[in-house]
Amino acid sequence: MSEPTTSIPLRPTGRRGPPExxxxxxxxxxxxxxxxxxxxGLALTRRLLQAAAPGAGDRIVEFGPGVGRTATVLLAAEPTTYVAVDPNPEGSAALTAVLARHPQARLEVRDAADTGLPTGQADLVVGEAMLSMHDQKTKDSIVAEAARLLGPGGRYAIHELERIEDAGTRSGAPVGGPGDPVSREISRTIKVGARPLTLQGWQTLLEAHGLEIVWTAHAPMRLLEPTRVFADEGVIGATRFFVNVARNKPARERVLAMRKSFRDNRAQLGAIAIVARRRA
Incomplete structure (x- = not known):
C-alpha cells in the first residue's frame, strides 16, 4: 500500500459521505x-537498503519519498547527491525538514515516469509502494525511467505488493490486473487500483527494461496488524494512530474494513523487495 506519494491522487474522491x-x-x-x-514494513525496507548498499559517492534518486523515512537512511550514507522525485506537495513538509539538513539533497516536483533528470546520472534509484498502484502501462513507464536514469551497473531497488501464486494463477486466471478478484477486492477497500504482480511478473517487468535481478526478499503483508504498527511506528506513534482511529467513527469503520480485506486475502498477498542492476 502506497505512501501518499508519486502520481497517485491524495484527496477524497468527491463522492457523498464522510471524507474518511x-x-x-x-x-x-x-x-x-x-x-x-x-x-x-520498515523491516523489509531495511533489508532492501542493506542489499542496495547506498554509499558515499553514490548519486541517488528516490521516487515517491513520502515523509522522508527512507530518505533519512539513504542520506545517512552521505551520497554525493540525493534527488527526491514527487509530484504531490501534500506530504513534503516532513520531507523538506529531512532534506534541509543535507546540502546535497533536493526535491524535484515531477512525476516518476518523467523526472526530467539527466540520462545515466544515477547510481541508485529507490522506489517503494508505488508501482503496485498503477496499471501495466504506467508500471512500464516508471521502470523505463528508472533504467534511463541509471548508469551501467546502477541499482534499482523496489519494495512492492506481491501477488502470491495460487490455484487461480496456475489455471491461467487473470492475476494482478483489473480482472483479478484479489486486486478488485483490495482496490475496492483502499479506493486505489491495486495491481500487485507475482514474483515472475515483477522479474519480467524489470528484465524487459534491461535490468538484471541480483537480490530478492519477501515478507507478509501485515500493514494494519497491531504488531506491525508498533514495529513500524514505535510505541508513541502507534498509540497516537490507534487513538486517532478510535476517536473517529467513519475512519475506524474504514480502517477495520481495510484490515479485514487484507486478512481475508493474506494467503494471496505479500510484500516483495528486489534489487536489480542495469546491464552494461
Whole structure:
C-alpha cells in the first residue's frame, strides 16, 4: 500500500459521505498518523537498503519519498547527491525538514515516469509502494525511467505488493490486473487500483527494461496488524494512530474494513523487495 506519494491522487474522491469513507486508503492512514505505509514494513525496507548498499559517492534518486523515512537512511550514507522525485506537495513538509539538513539533497516536483533528470546520472534509484498502484502501462513507464536514469551497473531497488501464486494463477486466471478478484477486492477497500504482480511478473517487468535481478526478499503483508504498527511506528506513534482511529467513527469503520480485506486475502498477498542492476 502506497505512501501518499508519486502520481497517485491524495484527496477524497468527491463522492457523498464522510471524507474518511471516500479518501484513498493511503491518504486516510496518513491523516490518522500512520507514517510507514510499506507493505513489508520498515523491516523489509531495511533489508532492501542493506542489499542496495547506498554509499558515499553514490548519486541517488528516490521516487515517491513520502515523509522522508527512507530518505533519512539513504542520506545517512552521505551520497554525493540525493534527488527526491514527487509530484504531490501534500506530504513534503516532513520531507523538506529531512532534506534541509543535507546540502546535497533536493526535491524535484515531477512525476516518476518523467523526472526530467539527466540520462545515466544515477547510481541508485529507490522506489517503494508505488508501482503496485498503477496499471501495466504506467508500471512500464516508471521502470523505463528508472533504467534511463541509471548508469551501467546502477541499482534499482523496489519494495512492492506481491501477488502470491495460487490455484487461480496456475489455471491461467487473470492475476494482478483489473480482472483479478484479489486486486478488485483490495482496490475496492483502499479506493486505489491495486495491481500487485507475482514474483515472475515483477522479474519480467524489470528484465524487459534491461535490468538484471541480483537480490530478492519477501515478507507478509501485515500493514494494519497491531504488531506491525508498533514495529513500524514505535510505541508513541502507534498509540497516537490507534487513538486517532478510535476517536473517529467513519475512519475506524474504514480502517477495520481495510484490515479485514487484507486478512481475508493474506494467503494471496505479500510484500516483495528486489534489487536489480542495469546491464552494461
Amino acid at each position: 469513507q471516500q479518501m484513498q486508503g493511503h491518504w486516510l492512514l496518513a491523516t490518522l498518523g500512520k507514517r510507514v505505509l510499506r507493505p513489508g
